[in-house]
Amino acid sequence: MKLSAIAMACACAGLASAASASELRDEALDLFQPLPSTTPAVNDNPITPEKIDLGKALFFDPRMSASGVFSCNSCHNLATGGDGSMPT
Numbered sequence: 001m002k003l004s005a006i007a008m009a010c011a012c013a014g015l016a017s018a019a020s021a022s023e024l025r026d027e028a029l030d031l032f033q034p035l036p037s038t039t040p041a042v043n044d045n046p047i048t049p050e051k052i053d054l055g056k057a058l059f060f061d062p063r064m065s066a067s068g069v070f071s072c073n074s075c076h077n078l079a080t081g082g083d084g085s086m087p088t
């Protein structure tokens with residue numbers, strides 16, 4: 001008898017957490033949207049292939065640093081997802 005009461009309590013607790021997980025997911029879906037498949041353009045500044053090429057060239061150009069040694073990619077290495085995996 002006592003064991004079945006405990007089992008019932010556990011089952012109810014499991015249902016309650018399943019319900020709250022579902023509620024949490026619904027709440028999250030209201031707050032967050034999927035990332036856009038393309039970068040949104042700034043008003044009056046449309047994205048063009050030329051601008052994309054320029055940005056790419058500057059990102060990898062070490063002349064962007066005072067020493068002429070570092071590019072953005074030195075720290076934001078795109079091969080590792082854009083960060084150095086180091087704590088900031």
Ligand code: HEC
Nearest residue numbers: 058059060064065070071072073074075076084086087088
């Ligand atoms: C010497 C290493 C280094 C270089 C070179 C570097 N960054 Fe960063 N960058 C960092 C670090 C470290 C952070 C994170 C700073 C923090 O979170 O406090 C950061 C943060 C950023 C952020 C996020 C800022 C924010 O407010 O969240 C952007 C965007 C960025 N860098 C762009 C660039 C661009 C573009 C270049 C090249 C022009 C560049 N970085 C070059 C180290 C670097």
